[in-house]
Amino acid sequence: MRTRWLLALVALLLGLGTTTAQDKKLKACFIYVGPIGDVGWTFAHNEARLAAEKAIPGLETKYVESVPEGQAMPVIDRLVADGCNVIFTTSFGFMDQTLEAAKKYPDVIFAHASGFKRAPNMATYMADFYQVYYLNGLMAGALTKSGKVGYVGAFPIPELKRHISAFALGVRAVNPKATVNVKWINAWFDPAKAREAAEALIAEGNDVLAFTEDTATVVQTAAKKKIPSFSHYNSMYKYAPDYVVSGQIVHWEKIYIDFLKKVQSGTYTNKNLQNVDYWWLLREGAVSLGAQTGMPINPKFVPALKAAKMTVNGKQVSVYDRVMELLKNMSSAKPTFDPFTGPIKDRYGVIRVPAGKTMTIKELNEMKWMAPGVVGQVADEPKQ
Amino acid sequence: MRLVPDPNPPRLRVLWVSLGAIAVALLIAGAVFAAYGLSPLEAYRTMLQGTLTDWKGLSEVLRRTIPLLLVGAGLTLAFRAQFFNIGAEGQLLMGAIAGGGVALFLPLPPLLSLPAMFLAGVLLGGAWALLAAWLRSRLGVNEILSTLMLNYVAQYVLIYLINGPWKGQNVRGFLYSDEFAPYEQLPTLPGTLVHWPTLLLGVVLALALQVLLTRTTLGYELRVVGENPGAARYAGISVPRVVLVMAIITGGLAGLAGVGEVAGIHHRLLEPAQISLGYGFTAVIVAWLARGNPALVLVTAPLMGIILAGGDLLKISLNMPFRVIDVFSGVMLLCLIASEIFVRNRVRWGRR
Numbered sequence: 258m259r260t261r262w263l264l265a266l267v268a269l270l271l272g273l274g275t276t277t278a279q280d281k282k283l284k285a286c287f288i289y290v291g292p293i294g295d296v297g298w299t300f301a302h303n304e305a306r307l308a309a310e311k312a313i314p315g316l317e318t319k320y321v322e323s324v325p326e327g328q329a330m331p332v333i334d335r336l337v338a339d340g341c342n343v344i345f346t347t348s349f350g351f352m353d354q355t356l357e358a359a360k361k362y363p364d365v366i367f368a369h370a371s372g373f374k375r376a377p378n379m380a381t382y383m384a385d386f387y388q389v390y391y392l393n394g395l396m397a398g399a400l401t402k403s404g405k406v407g408y409v410g411a412f413p414i415p416e417l418k419r420h421i422s423a424f425a426l427g428v429r430a431v432n433p434k435a436t437v438n439v440k441w442i443n444a445w446f447d448p449a450k451a452r453e454a455a456e457a458l459i460a461e462g463n464d465v466l467a468f469t470e471d472t473a474t475v476v477q478t479a480a481k482k483k484i485p486s487f488s489h490y491n492s493m494y495k496y497a498p499d500y501v502v503s504g505q506i507v508h509w510e511k512i513y514i515d516f517l518k519k520v521q522s523g524t525y526t527n528k529n530l531q532n533v534d535y536w537w538l539l540r541e542g543a544v545s546l547g548a549q550t551g552m553p554i555n556p557k558f559v560p561a562l563k564a565a566k567m568t569v570n571g572k573q574v575s576v577y578d579r580v581m582e583l584l585k586n587m588s589s590a591k592p593t594f595d596p597f598t599g600p601i602k603d604r605y606g607v608i609r610v611p612a613g614k615t616m617t618i619k620e621l622n623e624m625k626w627m628a629p630g631v632v633g634q635v636a637d638e639p640k641q
Numbered sequence: 642m643r644l645v646p647d648p649n650p651p652r653l654r655v656l657w658v659s660l661g662a663i664a665v666a667l668l669i670a671g672a673v674f675a676a677y678g679l680s681p682l683e684a685y686r687t688m689l690q691g692t693l694t695d696w697k698g699l700s701e702v703l704r705r706t707i708p709l710l711l712v713g714a715g716l717t718l719a720f721r722a723q724f725f726n727i728g729a730e731g732q733l734l735m736g737a738i739a740g741g742g743v744a745l746f747l748p749l750p751p752l753l754s755l756p757a758m759f760l761a762g763v764l765l766g767g768a769w770a771l772l773a774a775w776l777r778s779r780l781g782v783n784e785i786l787s788t789l790m791l792n793y794v795a796q797y798v799l800i801y802l803i804n805g806p807w808k809g810q811n812v813r814g815f816l817y818s819d820e821f822a823p824y825e826q827l828p829t830l831p832g833t834l835v836h837w838p839t840l841l842l843g844v845v846l847a848l849a850l851q852v853l854l855t856r857t858t859l860g861y862e863l864r865v866v867g868e869n870p871g872a873a874r875y876a877g878i879s880v881p882r883v884v885l886v887m888a889i890i891t892g893g894l895a896g897l898a899g900v901g902e903v904a905g906i907h908h909r910l911l912e913p914a915q916i917s918l919g920y921g922f923t924a925v926i927v928a929w930l931a932r933g934n935p936a937l938v939l940v941t942a943p944l945m946g947i948i949l950a951g952g953d954l955l956k957i958s959l960n961m962p963f964r965v966i967d968v969f970s971g972v973m974l975l976c977l978i979a980s981e982i983f984v985r986n987r988v989r990w991g992r993r
Contacts, residue, residue: 292963321956323963326915327907331701331834335957338697349815350915373813414814443804443816623813636804637814 283521285309285513286341287320288329290348295446297471297490302347302370304491305509312514313521326350333358337365343520345370345513355379366520366527371416373622375534378527382512382535384543385416387423387621388587389505391596392546392580393467393487394427394437396502399565399576400485400558401428401465404435407458409468409475411445413636415624417469422628423596424467429630431567431576438463439633448474459484465502476501485558487548494549501548502558511543536618539587546584553584597621604629605640644986655932655984662980666973673968679959687958688951698950700833703840704906706946708733708898708920710843713927713938714850715894719770721854721933722867722887724777726770728788729895730921731795734913735769736762736896737903738799741818741910744825744903745807751824755838758825759900766896767889769795774888778881792921796913803910818910827905836905839898843942846894850935863887895921923949926974948973 287306291299303320310318319341324332329351336344337358343366346355352372359367359379367379375381397406406428410417425437440458442450451474455466459482467487468475473496479486480497488494488504512535519525525533537543546553554562554577562577569579586594599610603626610616616624627635671681692698712729719726726732739761743749749757773791776782800816803809809819827836854860865873866883873880902916903909910916927945931937952966 320960323956325918326911328834331697331704332953332957334697335954339958349813350817350911412814412816418814443800637808 282317282340283313283315283343283517284317284319284339284341285343285345285517286336286339287318288324288332288336288344288346288348288351289320289322290326290350291323291446291471293320293322295471296473296493297446299347301491301507302345302509305513308510309513309517312510313517316517316521324351329354330358333362337362342366343368343517364527366525366530368516368530375531377529377531380516380525380530380533380535382516382537384507384509384512384535384537385419385621386505386507386544387419388539388596389544389546390420390423390467391427392584393503393505394424394429395431395567395576395580395583396427396554396558396562397424397465397467397487398428398431398435399562399567400502401432401435401463403462403464404432405461405463406435406437407455407461407463407466408437408439409451409454409458409466409470410439410441411470412443413441413638415622418627418635418638419597419621419624420469421631422624422626425628425630426596426601429628431565435630436632437630439631439635441633441636442470444470446471448472451475452478455479492549494547494552494555498555499557501555503546503554504548506545506547506550508543508545511541512537534618539584540590540592542588546580554580602629603627603639604631607639643989644982645989646985647987648985650984658980658983659930659932659977661983662976663973665980666969666976669972669976670969673965673972677961679961684955684959684961687954688947691954691958692947692950697833698954700830700835701950701953702943702946703835704833704946705949706943707836707840707843707901707905708917709924709927709942709945710847710938711839711898711901712895712920712924713931713942714843714847714935715891716924716928717931717933717935717938718850718854718863718887719891720867720928722863722884723870724774724867724884724887724891725785726773726788726888726891727785727925728770728773728791728921729891729924730917730919731788731792732766732769732892732895733899733902733917733921734792734795734799736766736899737910737916738795738802738899739765739896740900741807741821741903744821745818745910751822754822754825755827755904758904759842759897762896762900763893764896766899767893770888770892770895771885774884778884799910799913799916803912807910809909816912820909821904825904826908827901829905834906836901839901839905842897842901844939846897847935847938850890854935859883859886895924918949923970926970926977929974929977945970 289299293299293303306318310316321332345368347370349371352374355367355369356374359376369381371383372381428435428437440454442454444450451470451472455475455478465485466475466479468489473493476486476488476493476496480500485500485502488501490507494501563575565576566573567576583594586592595615597616599614600612601610603609609626625639674681674684692702740758743758743761773784773787776787777784803816803818807818809817827838829836862878862883866880870880923945927941930941948969955961955965956963
């Protein structure tokens, strides 16, 4: 009799426990550095927020757009007062203030995109494209007739250096003599400068274009001159259906949904995030190949890519098959291929990745050198 | 209805017309909110409640007020002298550059650092305005164009510095300088971004400029030059000298504001659009509202501060697009300029 009472009491407590856990609402708030209509970085984060809201029942979200970098703290203050218990800050420039906020509000969970500082209640996350850039490089190498591929870059930061280098490694794997010619626009969002850079690259004889910045300008400019291009960040197929070959697409929702579900289930708390660093790639589905989700390669370019041949381990294979094979490999649970597998020299001939080694996440995040084939001035690059 | 020119409008009418212009601006902005699907009353309630009734909101208003106060007070002086300085944004950035340069590279005893940063900011900000003033007095270059264009030069100088020689060590290639040392950072009111030394400086300087304008020879000369350059010359006032001194003051104050922003909030140099959220342009409205009285800026700067901080609230609490603040200040400026006709003219009803 007594044990039955005890059991009932335990059951009741458990029941209460679960109901209170459910009652505690999950409210995730997002701080964006740009406007949600930028067709780039912030747009992608906002799409992911909406997807997470749909995927997780009971999740409430909120966002603040165009928050200047020095001023995240007052916004975080507001969001915390508003009942947010998870706050995502989606720009490198918010790093120090997010860390400060994590100390100020130890009960709130923070996650900062693209940074490297963490705390017990602050994680970091990044969806990275370098594998996809390599695949796009293979295709660009196959499609260029002049042997010159143009590249419009935003800023010479490690992220772009590894993307351009992976791209150039791909280009050179198909066409060992080709070059990747880089022009920097020193802006994430500046359509006028992006157009100027793209036009200059075309005038200099580049007949395939790729880019890393937050507009669709390069795709549009290339299409006007009837030149193939590779899109970046979001679906850009619709801007030039005849000329976009492929590209890279981000899926931040994979990270957001995983993170928030783990917060909901209690796996992540405000005490155990010190070592939580999402570095998600093709394998996790955080990025994908294509100018549009579900279409890795524009069908218009498939025949040309099937006809183009490259040498892999002494055997002739079509570029199309190689891209598909590597895509499958790197998307699998245990990828065996990585673009940054040694031996790799930088463009001045210094060995940067020894034979048999692949680059670590830390090395990728701090990368300063450029791969062979990249032409153009690059700031902050070691010469020796 | 007829308009009769009135060269000496009574003060009361200026006040009424200004208030009327603000009311019309609020009505138009309200219509924009309504078109967006938001009740204007709800919007204004959010703006006022969130900025005036709690300390967090009030501190945000104050933070915006600081640069507007400094830049605005300087601009009233420029407008009084009929020198249309649209380049306060660039002067502010040059001030930030000078202050940042001193903080990063000039080894000074800690106690001297902040004063030296402010001094450098005043000098370079002033020099930037002086350039346009000199071009006008020497070559007759229109100062509206030159000051406006110098904004872009200042922006690119800053970008060049943080992208090149002044780039920080641990910033992963992003455009930032290194952080200033703790003694090169301004103290703030606890829990806020209100760097109170700059605020104090702003209040003192606004009052001082009022005294300068109304109680000193230079102020008198400045007013004469503004109202009638020909008469000024006839009276033996050196117009170029007055304009140059005025330019140093107006640019210097903007430079001061720039130092305040980097030393008080950012603690490093960063991209121009992040340092100044268009304070140099918003301050034009502040100065216009104050009708050329530096002391009145003490009222008009917080007013624009409320609009800026309140606009942030519309963004955060009601998820309105971030451009709503620009719409707001644009409508405000438009109404103020349009209302000018009712200041300069008397309205007569009836046929004659």
